[in-house]
Structures are given as C-alpha cells and as structure tokens.
Amino acid sequence: MFGWKKSLSTQTGVPPKPAADGAPRSPEVGGVEMASRQGPPKHPNRFAWKPNAGQKKNETEVGGKFRPYSEITGVCPRCREQIDWKRRYGKYKPLIEPAKCQKCTKRAVRQAYHNLCSNCAREHGVCAKCCCKTEQIIGRESSEVEAEQKALEEAIKNSRERDRRTLLRAVRFSDLYFTLHYVA
Secondary structure, rough: OOOOOOOHHHHOOOOOOEEEOOEEEOOOOOOOOOOOOOOOOOOOOOOOOOOOOOOOOOOOOOOOOOOOOOOOOOOOOHHHHHHHHHOOOOOOOOOOOOOOOOOOOOOOOOOOOOOOOOOHHHOOEOOOOOOOOOOOEEEOHHHHHHHHHHHHHHHHHOHHHHHHHHHHHHHHHHHHHHHHHHHH
C-alpha cells in the first residue's frame, strides 16, 4: 500500500536489471545519472566576496578597529583555519558569557568555538576545539603573555628615552600588523 517509494528490487529481493548501455540503474534517481563536469569553472570570480560590503561598520563593536577579536589560542592548525575563516567571512559569533568545559564541566571556556577550557586542553594535550591529540598547538598561555608584558614594561621603565620610544614603536607596529593580517 505505502510501498510506492521502495524500488521493486527491495520488495521482491531481486537485484535491478542493468540499463541498455550496461550501467546499473539507480531506482531513487530514476535511472538517470548526473553528469560529472571536469575542468575550471565557467564563470570565475573577478573579485573576492566581502561580508557586509554595503553596511557601515561600527568600529567600537567587538571585531572593529578599536576592539579587535582576541587571539586564537589552544587549537590545532586545522581548527585555527576554520575559526579564521569564520572571522574573515562574517560568520564568527564571539561568546557573550563563558561556556561549559566538556571535561571538567566548569564554566571556564572563554573563547568561541572551543569545547575545552585552556587548563583541560593543556593537561590532556589536545586541541580545545576538536579534542584531538596533536603535537602542534597554536597560541600561547595567558601566563606567558602576562610574563612577557611585565618584562617589556620593566625594560621600558629602566631604559633611556631613545630606547623607550624605539620599543614602543616596535610594539605598536606589531599590534598594527596583527590587526591588519589576522583580524581584518
């Protein structure tokens, strides 16, 4: 009664007969196969697609020039590329409040698209997004960044004016380089 979706072969137990050209028929498609096109695209893009091209950007919102996204840390290179793609094409949604870690069940996940907190990911030696064991983890710990920041402030405080300005210029250039290449 309701067997109209099933093919004759599943009802009777007999395999379907091949078509006249010898290729087996697919009962779901009606015996017609899709053409597999090879070669370059017919109409290649002349320029890259930009998200929110016609909209004015608010520079004070997260992701704007004055409040860039945080650095992607604790993930494998593959997951970093995925998160970076979301940022580039306007699909990235930052976390509003900390999420729950899947290992320790504490609300300690502070970065978007991460499943583990940084402590659990470091402890188990896995990527914080895909939870796969990996040798190469991208990013640094927050304690390392804070220690480097303290050392830089100490060096600036104890140096003469000429060296201080050189250091500040180098820091400003590296921040600008990071925002231009990784956030924009």
